[in-house]
Amino acid sequence: MTIVLIGFMGAGKTTVGKILAQKTSSKQVDLDKYIVDKINMPISEYFDKYGVEAFRTLETQILKEHVNFPGIVSPGGGVILKEENQAILRNMPLVVYLQTNLDELLNRIEHDYENYRPLIDDKTVDEIREIYLPRVPLYEDIAHHTINTTDKTPEQIADMILALVGD
Numbered sequence: 001m002t003i004v005l006i007g008f009m010g011a012g013k014t015t016v017g018k019i020l021a022q023k024t025s026s027k028q029v030d031l032d033k034y035i036v037d038k039i040n041m042p043i044s045e046y047f048d049k050y051g052v053e054a055f056r057t058l059e060t061q062i063l064k065e066h067v068n069f070p071g072i073v074s075p076g077g078g079v080i081l082k083e084e085n086q087a088i089l090r091n092m093p094l095v096v097y098l099q100t101n102l103d104e105l106l107n108r109i110e111h112d113y114e115n116y117r118p119l120i121d122d123k124t125v126d127e128i129r130e131i132y133l134p135r136v137p138l139y140e141d142i143a144h145h146t147i148n149t150t151d152k153t154p155e156q157i158a159d160m161i162l163a164l165v166g167d
């Protein structure tokens with residue numbers, strides 16, 4: 001079974017995906033990590049060198065390679081932006097939107113010292129809101145299920161996703 005987790009940066013796609021894979025004894029592929037291993041540089045460096053559009057092209061290519069991945073797929077938050085990706089995601093069996101309010105996302109991202117997120121780490125709250133708001137309807141529209149993560153632990157969220165698939 002392929003389960004895809006979508007949501008804004010900081011929603012927990014990477015973290016929840018890892019727990020979900022452990023709980024289901026399946027594999028997880030984090031598309032950002034996969035890309036980083038492939039390009040052999042951090043995403044921020046790739047953005048600086050080649051630009052966001054080049055990253056998006058790569059992201060689509062990597063998404064396509066994982067449409068039948070037997071496990072948990074954790075893409076980056078921007079995967080829903082391209083129409084081509086939207087069509088791919090709609091055709092996948094289970095897409096779960098990890099919904100989180102912006103204050104909580106900002107708090108998580110601020111305390112996430114392991115990941116530098118080039119699209120938002122040097123932006124003001126208003127600028128980040130401008131990236132966030134137009135994406136929300138896309139996440140909502142593409143997902144088969146939505147889980148509000150705001151006051152929940154990654155463990156609780158993973159259990160809720162398991163309940164969706166009937167364990």
Ligand SMILES: Nc1ncnc2c1ncn2[C@@H]1O[C@H](COP(=O)(O)OP(=O)(O)O)[C@@H](O)[C@H]1O
Pocket residue numbers: 007008009010011012013014015016077108109111112113115149152153154157
């Ligand atoms: N439900 C949660 N509650 C509190 N912190 C969380 C939760 N989910 C993720 N985090 C933390 O938020 C940060 C971003 O999580 P991550 O899994 O990288 O998100 P994403 O892949 O969606 O950008 C990490 O530091 C992670 O530990």
Ligand SMILES: O=C(O)C1=C[C@@H](OP(=O)(O)O)[C@@H](O)[C@H](O)C1
Pocket residue numbers: 007008009010013014032043075076077078079116117118119
């Ligand atoms: O939302 C986005 O546009 C991005 C999200 C990031 O992944 P996370 O959502 O896992 O942080 C990463 O793919 C890149 O920095 C761009």
Ligand SMILES: [Mg+2]
Pocket residue numbers: 013014015032074075076
């Ligand atoms: Mg991630």
